[in-house]
Ligand SMILES: Nc1ncnc2c1ncn2[C@@H]1O[C@H](COP(=O)(O)OP(=O)(O)OP(=O)(O)O)[C@@H](O)[C@H]1O
């Protein structure tokens with residue numbers, strides 16, 4: 001039988017299609033992995049910000065997890081927005097018994113500045129969910145919250161990555177420098193070595209969903225069995241291409257282009 005790489009996202013939605021579950025599934029599809037989703041919250045949002053949020057009940061999130069895990073193979077999974085502690089407990093309970101690579105995008109605040117999870121959830125994420133991860137992918141504000149340190153330089157980013165793995169027991173930490181000036185530089189610490197991923201900074205305001213797309217690409221690559229460093233290296237190229245030809249649509253921060261990394265031949269043959 002042929003191996004079908006299967007990836008799951010556990011996250012909130014974005015009806016405008018740029019972030020959350022929708023960005024994750026588009027990324028899984030582009031990277032040729034079978035995509036599945038468990039929805040935590042239905043979010044009314046678009047490129048300008050968040051208009052409203054409707055949380056699903058914990059019982060219903062548990063039921064969705066059961067529907068997936070009782071029937072489907074899951075080779076890698078990611079979590080995005082999980083709004084409160086009760087939801088996180090339900091997800092953590094399930095993850096404890098699952099044998100799949102786990103990518104955590106510690107979503108706290110949208111690009112627009114709207115908060116997506118509450119204070120208890122932030123604490124639970126740091127203490128209980130982090131030790132379950134294969135890799136966590138915080139941006140700079142999330143890194144500052146998780147470490148309790150100010151992050152201003154690339155040295156601070158590397159130290160933070162080591163702290164998150166050595167002291168807070170994440171499997172690996174990828175600190176994203178999208179919020180710094182200059183080159184778009186990220187650092188991965190895997191418990192042994194620091195790896196650097198650097199790309200030119202693209203002058204655009206259209207970065208809605210970049211964090212979701214990046215972590216989904218890492219998840220897709222892990223579901224195919226790529227080693228961690230290679231999974232991140234290819235995901236960085238994917239997200240950079242998606243930002244380079246992002247769409248100038250909507251009146252706020254426009255979405256990235258998930259099919260940008262296809263070759264010219266692939267695009268021509270469609
Ligand atoms: N203008 C840009 N040009 C090139 N790469 C970028 C740019 N902005 C962000 N990146 C890269 O995109 C990835 C996502 O990083 P970022 O720090 O923006 O995450 P995030 O804040 O979680 O994303 P989001 O904007 O979805 O909240 C990283 O690899 C980062 O280096």
Ligand SMILES: Cc1ncc(COP(=O)(O)O)c(N)n1
Pocket residue numbers: 011012013014019020021043045080081107109110111112207208209210211212
């Ligand atoms: C459901 C959901 N999850 C995550 C984000 C973060 O994405 P971004 O910071 O790019 O808006 C979001 N806006 N919505």
